[in-house]
Amino acid sequence: MPPCGIARPDPLPETLESPDVSEQIRFFVPGPTHVAREVLEAQVRPMIGHRSPEFKALYASLEPRLRQVFRTAGDVLLATSSSTLVMESAAISTVVSDVLNLTCGAFSERWHQIFLSAGRDADRVAVPWGQAVDPELVRQALRRKRYEAVTVTHNETSTGVLNPLAEIAAVVREESDALVLVDAVSSLAGARLEADEWGLDLVIAGTQKALSVPPGLVCFTFSERAAERAAKLPLRGFYTDLLRYRDKHRAGGTVTTPAVATVSALDRQLDRILEEGMEARWQRHLDLQATTAAWAADRGFTYPAPVPARSPTVSCLKPPAGIAAPGLVAGLAERGFTVGGGYGSWKPETFRIGHMGEVRPADLESLLAAIDSLV
Numbered sequence: 134m135p136p137c138g139i140a141r142p143d144p145l146p147e148t149l150e151s152p153d154v155s156e157q158i159r160f161f162v163p164g165p166t167h168v169a170r171e172v173l174e175a176q177v178r179p180m181i182g183h184r185s186p187e188f189k190a191l192y193a194s195l196e197p198r199l200r201q202v203f204r205t206a207g208d209v210l211l212a213t214s215s216s217t218l219v220m221e222s223a224a225i226s227t228v229v230s231d232v233l234n235l236t237c238g239a240f241s242e243r244w245h246q247i248f249l250s251a252g253r254d255a256d257r258v259a260v261p262w263g264q265a266v267d268p269e270l271v272r273q274a275l276r277r278k279r280y281e282a283v284t285v286t287h288n289e290t291s292t293g294v295l296n297p298l299a300e301i302a303a304v305v306r307e308e309s310d311a312l313v314l315v316d317a318v319s320s321l322a323g324a325r326l327e328a329d330e331w332g333l334d335l336v337i338a339g340t341q342k343a344l345s346v347p348p349g350l351v352c353f354t355f356s357e358r359a360a361e362r363a364a365k366l367p368l369r370g371f372y373t374d375l376l377r378y379r380d381k382h383r384a385g386g387t388v389t390t391p392a393v394a395t396v397s398a399l400d401r402q403l404d405r406i407l408e409e410g411m412e413a414r415w416q417r418h419l420d421l422q423a424t425t426a427a428w429a430a431d432r433g434f435t436y437p438a439p440v441p442a443r444s445p446t447v448s449c450l451k452p453p454a455g456i457a458a459p460g461l462v463a464g465l466a467e468r469g470f471t472v473g474g475g476y477g478s479w480k481p482e483t484f485r486i487g488h489m490g491e492v493r494p495a496d497l498e499s500l501l502a503a504i505d506s507l508v
């Protein structure tokens with residue numbers, strides 16, 4: 134114990150000492166995800182002021198690359214927070230009264246809780262956990278009542294379900310003038326998402342999932358339509374005012390002090406993502422999902438999600454009879470592998486493999502071999 138009485142953390146783990154090429158990923162939590170060593174190292178630079186010319190140049194350089202990731206020609210903004218704050222900001226900044234929340238698991242239900250706690254009238258199209266939302270149910274709901282916005286969770290991380298976002302957004306556009314507010318927290322840069330082509334008004338992604346940057350930043354789009362709605366709301370809070378973010382962004386900066394070191398990590402990682410290419414990155418995630426599914430089918434592990442709804446970024450699996458999911462998670466930890474446990478009430482029955490971000494086929498194979506050694 135040093136003289137001041139404060140215990141120092143343990144030294145950096147061995148994996149940070151090893152070169153990138155031999156960096157075997159053993160961390161398969163569905164967020165935060167493994168971050169490449171060179172991206173971690175990008176954070177270790179002398180601090181710069183966030184109003185300095187140096188930071189302004191760095192900040193300005195992000196948007197052209199983020200636009201390629203979100204597939205938009207519009208604004209892509211940055212918040213220093215976790216994703217939930219931007220979800221809450223969307224509720225406060227864009228909706229006066231009526232919203233329709235599409236729910237199918239814990240994170241899509243979070244949208245509903247957020248709108249209720251902001252005092253909005255929130256209705257739901259709710260499907261059982263493990264199912265994807267059927268666009269036709271959305272159509273029926275929109276024909277019953279007018280809504281200012283519809284919330285969609287692209288990838289429901291709690292159940293490993295990818296919702297048919299393009300189809301849902303098309304239905305919303307056909308049937309109404311509601312804004313399409315999208316949680317893409319665990320899909321962006323891991324599953325195809327086309328913000329402009331699909332007509333999405335707000336797309337939110339935390340840096341700690343398939344973007345493979347440490348937690349602390351949220352990247353999000355904000356359409357002209359959403360900005361026009363926001364302008365009509367008299368009280369949008371301060372930290373929750375997305376129009377303020379947009380205006381400050383257009384002036385070349387952030388509203389409050391950003392997580393400067395994490396911005397440097399994002400800068401480095403965006404280059405890596407675009408070097409791989411969006412199509413190749415999406416395909417790698419689909420391949421990881423297919424490998425997991427083939428392995429699972431062979432061993433009697435089952436997916437609660439039906440085939441077309443299975444997420445390319447996270448597999449939620451039920452072990453065969455006689456194998457307890459929490460025991461499996463603990464056994465893997467003893468072998469140096471970290472996977473996600475089941476979420477909420479699904480904890481005793483399921484576990485989750487986050488195969489998103491930088492995970493490569495060989496990394497996944499070694500995890501699956503470790504599971505084989507346990508069952």
Ligand SMILES: Cc1ncc(COP(=O)(O)O)c(C=O)c1O
Nearest residue numbers: 215216217240288290318319339
């Ligand atoms: C789909 C989804 N939405 C929202 C969140 C909340 O993100 P945060 O913890 O960054 O607020 C998560 C976190 O796991 C998520 O997976």
